Amino acid sequence: MAYDKFEILNSTAVPLPIENVDTDQIIPARFLKATERKGFGDNLFRDWRYNGDNTPKSDFVLNNPTYSGKILVGGKNFGSGSSREHAAWAVYDYGFRCVISSFFADIFKGNCLNIGVLPVQVSPEFAAKVFAAIEADPNTEISVNLPEQTVTIVKTGEKESFDINGYKKQNMLNGFDDIDYLNNIKSEISEFAKELPL
Amino acid sequence: MSTKKTLFDKVWDSHVVKHVEDGPDVLFIDRHLVHEVTSPVAFLGIKNRKSGVLFPNKTFATADHNTPTINQHLPVADPLSANQLKALEENAKEHGISHWGLGHEKNGIVHVVGPEYGITQPGATIVCGDSHTSTHGAFGAIAFGIGTSEVEMVLSTQCIMQPKPKKMRINVEGELNFGVTPKDVALYIISQLTTSGATGYFVEYAGDVFENMTMEGRMTVCNLSIEMGARGGMIAPDEKTFEYVKGREFTPTGAAWDKAMAYWKTLKTDEGAEFDKELTFSASDIEPMITYGTNPGMGMGISKSIPNAEDLEGGVATYKKSLGYMAFNEGEDMIGKPIDFVFIGSCTNGRIEDFRAFTSIVKGRKKADNVTAWLVPGSHKVESAIKEEGLLDILTEAGFELREPGCSACLAMNDDKVPAGKLAVSTSNRNFEGRQGPGSRTLLASPLVAAAAAVTGKVTDPRELMKELA
Ligand code: SF4
Numbered sequence: 189m190a191y192d193k194f195e196i197l198n199s200t201a202v203p204l205p206i207e208n209v210d211t212d213q214i215i216p217a218r219f220l221k222a223t224e225r226k227g228f229g230d231n232l233f234r235d236w237r238y239n240g241d242n243t244p245k246s247d248f249v250l251n252n253p254t255y256s257g258k259i260l261v262g263g264k265n266f267g268s269g270s271s272r273e274h275a276a277w278a279v280y281d282y283g284f285r286c287v288i289s290s291f292f293a294d295i296f297k298g299n300c301l302n303i304g305v306l307p308v309q310v311s312p313e314f315a316a317k318v319f320a321a322i323e324a325d326p327n328t329e330i331s332v333n334l335p336e337q338t339v340t341i342v343k344t345g346e347k348e349s350f351d352i353n354g355y356k357k358q359n360m361l362n363g364f365d366d367i368d369y370l371n372n373i374k375s376e377i378s379e380f381a382k383e384l385p386l
Numbered sequence: 387m388s389t390k391k392t393l394f395d396k397v398w399d400s401h402v403v404k405h406v407e408d409g410p411d412v413l414f415i416d417r418h419l420v421h422e423v424t425s426p427v428a429f430l431g432i433k434n435r436k437s438g439v440l441f442p443n444k445t446f447a448t449a450d451h452n453t454p455t456i457n458q459h460l461p462v463a464d465p466l467s468a469n470q471l472k473a474l475e476e477n478a479k480e481h482g483i484s485h486w487g488l489g490h491e492k493n494g495i496v497h498v499v500g501p502e503y504g505i506t507q508p509g510a511t512i513v514c515g516d517s518h519t520s521t522h523g524a525f526g527a528i529a530f531g532i533g534t535s536e537v538e539m540v541l542s543t544q545c546i547m548q549p550k551p552k553k554m555r556i557n558v559e560g561e562l563n564f565g566v567t568p569k570d571v572a573l574y575i576i577s578q579l580t581t582s583g584a585t586g587y588f589v590e591y592a593g594d595v596f597e598n599m600t601m602e603g604r605m606t607v608c609n610l611s612i613e614m615g616a617r618g619g620m621i622a623p624d625e626k627t628f629e630y631v632k633g634r635e636f637t638p639t640g641a642a643w644d645k646a647m648a649y650w651k652t653l654k655t656d657e658g659a660e661f662d663k664e665l666t667f668s669a670s671d672i673e674p675m676i677t678y679g680t681n682p683g684m685g686m687g688i689s690k691s692i693p694n695a696e697d698l699e700g701g702v703a704t705y706k707k708s709l710g711y712m713a714f715n716e717g718e719d720m721i722g723k724p725i726d727f728v729f730i731g732s733c734t735n736g737r738i739e740d741f742r743a744f745t746s747i748v749k750g751r752k753k754a755d756n757v758t759a760w761l762v763p764g765s766h767k768v769e770s771a772i773k774e775e776g777l778l779d780i781l782t783e784a785g786f787e788l789r790e791p792g793c794s795a796c797l798a799m800n801d802d803k804v805p806a807g808k809l810a811v812s813t814s815n816r817n818f819e820g821r822q823g824p825g826s827r828t829l830l831a832s833p834l835v836a837a838a839a840a841v842t843g844k845v846t847d848p849r850e851l852m853k854e855l856a
Contacts, residue, residue, distance in 0.1 A: 205703075206701075206703075206704055206707065207700060207701045207704040208581055208582070208681050208683075208704065210681065210816075210818045212797075212816065212818040212819070212820065212821050213818065213819060213820075216820055216824070217451075217797040217798060217799045217821075218798070218799060218824075220423050220424075220451075220799065221423075221452065221464075221466035221467060221469070221470055221799070222426075222466075223426035223427070223430075223469060223470055223473045224426070224427065224430065225427045225430075235819065235820050235824055235825075240806065240824065240825070263701065263704065264582070264700075264701070265581060265582040265585070265615070268581055268582065268615065268681070269517065269612075269681075269816060269818060270516075270517050270797075270816075271424070271515060271516060271517040271531035271532060271533055272423075272424065272533075273424070273427075273515075273533035273534040273535060274534075276533070291582060291585070292585075293582065293585060293615060294551075294585055294586060294615065294617055295517060295531055295532070295533060295617075298533065298536075298548075299533035299535070302533060302535040302536070303535060353408055353409050353410070353549065354407070354408030354409060355406050355407070355408055355409025355410065355547075356409065356410075365535065366535070366536075366539055366546070366547045367431070367435070367437075367535065367538055367539050367542065367543075369406075369547065370412070370539050370542070370543040370545050370546075370547065371435065371437055371542060371543060373403075373404070373412070373543075374440065374542075374543055376403065376404070377403055377412075377414065377440070377543055377544060377545055378440070380403045380414060381414065381441070381544065384400075384401075384414065384416070385400070385509065385645070385646070385649045
């Protein structure tokens with residue numbers, strides 16, 4: 189599925205300064221029973237967000253009207269555990285287009301890039317500054333510039349560059365995905381397959 | 387650059403269709419395993435793009451995540467689960483993919499049945515929309531979990547696009563102590579590396595301990611590679627591997643076998659090949675392990691007490707949140723904690739050898755009254771072996787019941803949910819908050835530790851009971 193192009197995103201951000209947030213928290217297994225990609229945002233962080241009786245937990249950040257925006261700022265090792273792409277879908281479907289963290293788990297990061305959520309890995313120091321800026325002012329704007337590969341805390345002008353490989357960057361800028369690329373080289377793949385030992 | 391290659395290089399490089407400039411490799415996939423949860427949207431994708439399945443004979447489907455573990459002959463009660471199972475069946479049929487659904491004699495957990503039927507082979511690239519695909523690395527395959535978009539890619543083109551991971555070798559030298567199992571080795575390594583310590587790497591396990599391990603044990607170790615963040619883990623194939631693979635349904639025979647063997651025998655790391663990182667541990671430092679927190683890196687020797695936040699790397703707030711969830715305190719002992727549930731099963735420890743270990747402790751004892759025990763074989767094949775080897779009689783005598791195969795309480799998508807607040811000793815792989823049911827609390831451990839807990843009703847050092855046995 190193609191997704192919206194990503195260039196520059198200026199937005200307030202939602203802070204979640206917890207380490208090792210695993211994909212079971214992002215979307216618990218019991219919500220993986222759909223056969224279509226629909227409605228996962230409602231269950232994003234389900235068990236941190238709602239009590240057993242479905243009433244919202246007032247102390248969880250997504251239930252706090254002070255914080256909003258299209259950027260989620262997570263603690264170190266964000267997205268660990270299960271490979272479920274549903275976690276990335278839930279993040280996207282809720283309305284986030286970018287996740288900032290000082291460290292991402294591999295599969296989650298790859299899944300995000302495949303569906304149009306930009307994972308921005310920053311230094312632990314810069315991540316701490318972002319958390320501090322949001323804490324000082326929940327309306328603080330963060331600017332994520334994909335063409336330049338920079339993330340800026342607008343108010344203070346503090347800025348850091350981030351890495352993304354050139355191929356993935358072009359995909360994000362154009363809203364393309366790997367499936368388009370692979371479908372175009374199918375004959376090359378079939379040729380290659382003939383030579384394999386197994 | 388050196389021409390010496392690691393095992394990982396050899397398998398990876400031979401599967402690269404092409405390298406995308408400033409981007410990933412296009413990696414050809416030999417074997418694709420599919421289950422009901424992460425595939426429906428991928429099948430929808432190929433339908434929408436009208437792309438079809440390029441090599442249906444390289445994909446194998448089984449139902450496991452959602453399936454009930456009792457009364458499998460009856461219709462599945464949960465309509466959402468039933469719907470997913472039906473979708474898998476229909477998708478497989480439409481595209482000519484072999485499908486081992488509920489009730490099929492070959493049905494079982496995807497990572498248990500792959501090796502059992504010879505789908506898993508040395509030198510292969512194997513993927514599945516499931517992070518514990520790393521299990522198959524035990525055979526010297528490159529095996530790892532993928533997301534649903536990638537499942538679609540493999541269906542339609544038999545390839546995915548992946549940057550080549552960095553390489554790490556983990557050596558464990560010496561001989562394992564009494565009562566220490568492959569699960570303990572893995573939990574020990576994860577506790578040393580943390581849950582993110584191997585992120586970005588593909589791991590090769592080497593050294594005496596892995597060489598001496600059975601294939602089942604190697605699968606347990608490779609299975610848990612993902613829990614330290616690694617993309618996957620692998621072990622060079624040897625005589626034990628070839629012996630295991632030989633004669634299984636999808637294993638090559640005749641001339642094809644000879645050809646495969648000639649290739650498989652080349653699959654080892656060249657002397658002097660370089661790794662980006664190399665770690666060595668001593669087997670004698672490992673004792674039976676147990677976790678106390680909410681990720682698999684929060685584990686320790688069973689006789690130790692829960693560490694203080696100050697003594698650990700990482701966020702103190704996160705650590706305290708984790709212990710808070712578990713309702714444990716810093717400095718507490720794990721031994722003696724009363725438990726409510728025992729779960730033996732999953733793709734980590736749901737194979738015959740795990741049930742043998744569990745039974746060895748249970749034999750001649752009784753299940754503790756305060757414990758609810760779920761014994762869930764990884765496949766019908768494992769289930770049959772439990773019966774044929776006489777383990778079931780021993781288990782029944784001790785007050786245990788055997789359920790039918792599936793993922794079960796490993797992720798609690800079916801009815802096997804540990805109730806909120808209850809404490810479970812589980813042989814599975816994840817102790818995340820709510821993993822075994824909303825509010826459930828999980829202690830990960832080996833089948834021996836699980837058995838000791840099941841008969842005593844509390845966390846118990848299995849070596850105590852094994853001494854009595856000896
Ligand atoms: S047993 Fe658990 S970890 Fe293994 S495939 Fe099933 S759900 Fe995943």
